[in-house]
Amino acid sequence: MLSRLSPYWLWLLLAIPAFGILSDVLTSTDPKALKHALHPSGEFAARFMIISMMATPLAMLFKGRSFPIWLKKNRRYFGVAAFAYSALHLGFYLVSRGSLEKILGQATDFDILTGWLAFLIFLPLAATSFDAAVRALGPRWKSVQRWVYAAAVLTLLHWAAKDGWEGLPPALVNFAPLALLEGYRIWYWYIRPKPARTA
Template structure:
């Protein structure tokens, strides 16, 4: 049984992905400028968290071979990454409104915590636009090449987060990105560095 063409598991997942947005509704549409400014923190964090979860899917499936839950995560990775983009876009819109003027936005660009965020967002836009089956069929092999830009974007997000408050945000950034970096290292070791049994001569 499906609703609006989606499987029940996908609909349940989107309900879960939407839960962090519920506390944002009041400040988002309210008239308290300080409360609106404070939305920058949760929207940015949830964007990063969902991005990390989506990017961990392949590594977790490799690490936990034969288990079903990593396969479920890989199957729904696209939904999770689209949700990450939605939160990132909301984070960007809130930032622009909070800055108030074009001059103030441009003035902040030289700061590491700002230009890294903008550059990451510029990378995320084509990734999100092509995050569908039609784009995958149209781009063929180029689709995977494009999607690999998620890796430098993730590095930019890490720097963006860590550089906030004069690099005072690096501990939470490291805690969040630590598992992803560990899985990247594991995949590198597994595919390229692990000892392999010699192939017996025929």
């Protein structure tokens, strides 16, 4: 069934959280509505990034299963969605601060700096996520996309450090499946005993 899901329907599904977040912001009379929208937009950005990164280790772990194959085929959609939600998150942050002075004053705070760095890494990843870029870059495309691991670490730190590290428990819960799968991937390729070759 997943294999027959149109990319347009997938885009719609990925956009549903954004519709809810934007609806809350646009209809709320709470002056802090933008600030309240920061967390869900950032969390969905992180979750979609995590899902896209889980595709390859899931396909290794569950060889031949339809869902990992579908996810691996469509992971770029989740990656682009992660960038879109991170841009929405950044937009909410900039508007909620209200002035360039406040934005610059917080730029070197650890939780804010890690967010900026993660977003800067997202920019080339999103720009090279299309078929034309894949063809143009050739083998270099994978090297560019590997920067997602740095973005993931920075995103984890950005989430964990919010509100005086109160974000650490939910950040660890969300990143734990990815960490376990990447641990399996490392074990599979570098640690597990290799089968003996027959003469």
